[in-house]
Amino acid sequence: MEEPVQTPEPGTAGGAPRGGIAAVFNRHRRAWLIAAGALVFVLLGSGAVFAGTQTGANEPAAASAVNSPTATPSPTPTVDPARPVPAEATTASRLRTCSVAGLAADGRLAEFQAQVVNASTGEVLFDRGGTTSSRTASVMKVLTSAAALSVLGSDYRATTRVVTGAEPGQIVLVGGGDLTLSRLPTGQEPFYTGAAHLDDLATQTMVAWAADPANPPITSLVLDSSYFSGPDWDEGWARTELGLGYMPEITALMVDGDRNDPTRSTSARSEDPIARAGQAFADALGGQLTISQATAPAGAAQLAAVQSATVSTLVQQSLIVSDNTLAEMLARLVAIENGAGNSFSALQAGIVGGLAAYGIDTTGMIIKDGSGLSPNNAVSPAYLTALFLKVNAREGNLGVLFDGLPIAGGPRGSLSYSDRFAGANSAADGAVFAKTGWIDTGYTLAGVIHAADGTPLTFAIYAIGNVSSNAKIAIDTLATGFFHCGNNLSNN
Incomplete structure (x- = not known):
């Protein structure tokens, strides 16, 4: 800014005559000084508001037509090292409001575990102990079948x-x-x-x-x-x-x-x-x-x-009626084919090795048989939901497995029985494709749900421990809840 031109004070050499305006000013000197100060304050204040408005709008102030001062470069913004900035903005998860908490609290489910995944996005919608490996009952046949389709191939014949x-x-x-x-x-x-x-x-x-x-x-x-x-x-x-x-x-x-x-x-x-x-x-x-x-x-x-x-026929018959003999046959042939051995003790390496091609983490998995009759098998619900993502997508030979799954209310198979998906749960008939499981200490169900809103879901439900046959009703009711909620399923 340039310095203002200095004006001689009135009454000094070179000043204006005392008559006229000067005289008036001289007689009311104090009032004029107060008024002038107020005017300067108003002008300065208006400039500050204008400048602030321009800055807030991120627009440069208009350049003076007379004087064009050199613009000062804007400093390079620095990032506080204590507050890292992500490379990409994260997307907030949607608020889901369809709760199945009451259904999941059913005492008939005993030591309850479950997981539900949106098969289109891979997002986990519901989880209760989903990463803990537990006994699977006959849901083990899904793993045996997947391993057989990978190692033996769908056309293999014994x-x-x-x-x-x-x-x-x-x-x-x-x-x-x-x-x-x-x-x-x-x-x-x-x-x-x-x-x-x-x-x-x-x-x-x-x-x-x-x-x-x-x-x-x-x-x-x-x-x-x-x-x-x-x-x-x-x-x-x-x-x-x-x-x-x-x-x-x-x-x-x-x-x-x-x-x-x-x-x-x-x-x-x-x-x-x-x-x-x-x-x-x-x-x-x-x-x-x-x-x-x-x-x-x-x-x-x-x-x-x-x-x-063929293996494709054997897999489908094993799954639809939960045939233990076929599952043990396939498990042993898998172990032999991939070089693990030909006994029960070879099934751990045999089946886990056979599942390797699907690229899903098998940590914590314990395989004692191919049918799931042993209470000592252990597989997490999360493994099953991940595997069923691939089954639902019919990756490799896994379409064979999907086609062998029992269907709620279907014409045949273990979900067509009168005690499955009955009453209000029949709303999910034709929409639940899943493998059933039952041993004395556990009831299980895992597969794919085509939800009411069109969302494909993969799911696994375990009712473990002190259970009775009415656990099947509680499992079906919860699965029907998943069907109704679809992608609006809440984890709360």
């Missing part, structure tokens, strides 16, 4: 063979882990869809044997079940499951899942599935054979072979 024995007139029936092989005549369908038949294997064997005139009559049958190693029964399984018809002893050679009735899902099993299979094959060959158990000679010539249905 093979049962007949080879020549070490002695004249001797043949060996070699189990290849096909627990669905049926003793029913070809043309009569057993419980397992697309199963191979022993009579077909017997016919092939006799034709191949007769093709060599040097062969003597078949008099001896050896049974080779060494493809799986023992024990045949997991230590965590209740032995009553055998008589109740839910689980056989697990051997590489059996027929019809070792059922007394090959056409029924639930049917009592025997104490010796290998012997039952051997006798059925001997009968198909005409009987009167000496039967023993041993390992086939190395390099023995193959006489006949039959194959199971």
